[in-house]
Amino acid sequence: MKIYFATGNQNKVNEANIILKGLEGYELEHLKIPYAEIQGTLEEVSKVGVKEIYNKIKKPVIVEDSGFFIESLNGFPGTYSKYVQETLGNEKILKLLKDEENRKAYFKTIIGYFDGIDLKLFRGEIFGSVSKEIKTSGFGFAYDSIFIPEGQNKTFAEMTTKEKSDISHRKLAFYKFKSYLESKVK
């Protein structure tokens, strides 16, 4: 059965395909149509967004809303992560944290699924810290070059997409989604 993934972000699709590898009975198809991202929590954006897309295509669909939350900045950029990445960027985020001891941060992902009957949300989070400088080996995207997952000594952007997808917030959320789909097939 085909499930449509409505996103404008190819990186998310690439990572989702790695995480869902081996899932039987379902195929994820990238749908490049935008949806209104209301001002609200990741959960609210996903709930409203997935219903909007379902009403357009009347087929099983997922959306994914993610955010990067920095503890010493009271959770900023959080639900504004996209806008802040595009307007400030990682250099300026590091400037905001220049003399800050508390480097704690986390990524959070919410996947919203709707098939006309079941509306489900799947959450993934990964905790870690903001690096003191931009560190990349050319992998990843957006905040990856300034985020070091707990227990690691590399940023997400220094890890291959496969290494990142073994531990990321997206891995946790899609893994829960995969378990839900497998339970439906039985």
Ligand SMILES: O=c1nc[nH]c2c1ncn2[C@H]1C[C@H](O)[C@@H](COP(=O)(O)OP(=O)(O)OP(=O)(O)O)O1
């Ligand atoms: O794994 C990640 N590693 C680093 N940064 C990330 C990640 N996941 C999301 N992000 C960034 C991208 C965007 O700047 C913001 C989320 O915005 P978000 O609306 O979820 O993504 P998007 O607008 O790029 O795609 P979509 O069309 O699915 O809404 O945080």
Ligand SMILES: [Mg+2]
């Ligand atoms: Mg977005």
